[in-house]
Amino acid sequence: MAKTVHWETVELAFPSSLEYLPLVNAVAEEVADRLGVERETRDAIDSSVIEACTNAIEHGNKKDRTKEVRIRFRTNGRTIEIEVSDQGEGFDPAAVKDPRRPENLMRERGRGIFILRAFMDEVQFRVEPSRGTTVRLVKRLAKAASGGGA
DSSP states (O other), X not given: OOOOOOOEEEEEEEESOGGGHHHHHHHHHHHHXXXXXXXXXXXXXXXXXHXXXXXXXXIISTTOTTSEEEEEEEEOSSEEEEEEEOOSOOOOGGGSOOXXXXXXXTOSSOOHHHHHXXXXXXXXEEEETTTEEEEEXXXXXXXXXSSOOO
């Protein structure tokens, strides 16, 4: 008989303001802590979550506090899936400039998606024009959860 995989979920919604990033970081830290995630993986998850939320606030929702950013952490102890959604106009992920190209090296911005792809095992974008963008981040964990769930 196949073993049933149990997923646990934590969700958070907040206005499009950078002042909420410490709260988001605290939730990401707590989820990782409950899973017993090693420091290097925890740092990758934390950095990716903050980057994705910052992009949703600044680029997606244009810092419009009447629009929400939603974040969902889902885990089964072996994998953590994180979805960050905004209510913006959407964008074309393929049109984002490669920050490693010589003409982009000195730009102060434009490395967010590159960072997400470097730190996470999977990065996917679901863009619904005029409805928003959802970024799905997946990190496979080195070991099964040692404690409770998320």
